[in-house]
Amino acid sequence: MIYTYGDQTHSVTLEPLPDGTYRAVVDDRVYVISAAQIDGGWLLTLDGTQVVAYSAAHGDTRYVAAAGETVTLTVPQTRRRAHAAGVGDLTAQMPGQVRDVLVAVGDVVERGQPLLILEAMKMEIRVSAPAAGRVKRVLVEAGAVVDRGQRLLEIE
Numbered sequence: 001m002i003y004t005y006g007d008q009t010h011s012v013t014l015e016p017l018p019d020g021t022y023r024a025v026v027d028d029r030v031y032v033i034s035a036a037q038i039d040g041g042w043l044l045t046l047d048g049t050q051v052v053a054y055s056a057a058h059g060d061t062r063y064v065a066a067a068g069e070t071v072t073l074t075v076p077q078t079r080r081r082a083h084a085a086g087v088g089d090l091t092a093q094m095p096g097q098v099r100d101v102l103v104a105v106g107d108v109v110e111r112g113q114p115l116l117i118l119e120a121m122k123m124e125i126r127v128s129a130p131a132a133g134r135v136k137r138v139l140v141e142a143g144a145v146v147d148r149g150q151r152l153l154e155i156e
Contacts, residue, residue: 001093003062006094010040014121016092024039024119037122059112059128090127091153096120100142107135108141115153129155 001012015023017032024031034045041054044066053066060075075093096118103115109129118125133155140152 001075003075005073006072008018016095016121030033035108035122055123057126060130062076079141088130090115090130090152092118092127092148093125094120094148096125096146098140098144099124100147101138101140103135103138105135105138109133109135109155116140127152131155 003010010027010039011025013023013025014033018021019025020033024033027054029045036043038052041052044051046055050150051066053064055065062073064071064073097120099117099119102138103109109115109132111129111131113133114128115127115129116127118127135156136154138153140146140150146152
């Protein structure tokens with residue numbers, strides 16, 4: 001996944017490990033993370049240090065509050081393969097499981113409208129419409145396990 005923080009762009013990948021932890025690679029730095037959901041947030045253990053973090057998403061903006069600091073991240077629009085005027089294929093940005101599909105073929109959607117919900121690393125991720133359009137194809141169903149980069153649905 002690519003995020004922009006201030007005027008810098010960072011690459012972030014997460015890989016599950018056999019022991020239930022995750023390997024996080026941020027640019028060229030590698031971290032081992034464990035995560036436990038607590039009171040609307042997460043207890044993260046990062047290389048042996050614990051921190052409570054809270055996160056929220058609105059469209060392509062992600063907010064993370066941890067250790068007394070709030071960080072705003074954005075997902076560059078170029079991560080979606082656009083076919084015309086901001087519409088096209090939506091793909092999974094990380095491996096996970098489809099928890100709910102909120103639209104059907106033929107539905108008219110507005111920019112920012114939630115289309116489906118993924119669960120990845122015990123986090124709920126809302127996949128939202130990048131632009132107004134009509135749902136052309138839904139390529140997954142609730143319960144499906146998806147890989148990073150897998151097409152989820154198409155909007156025209």
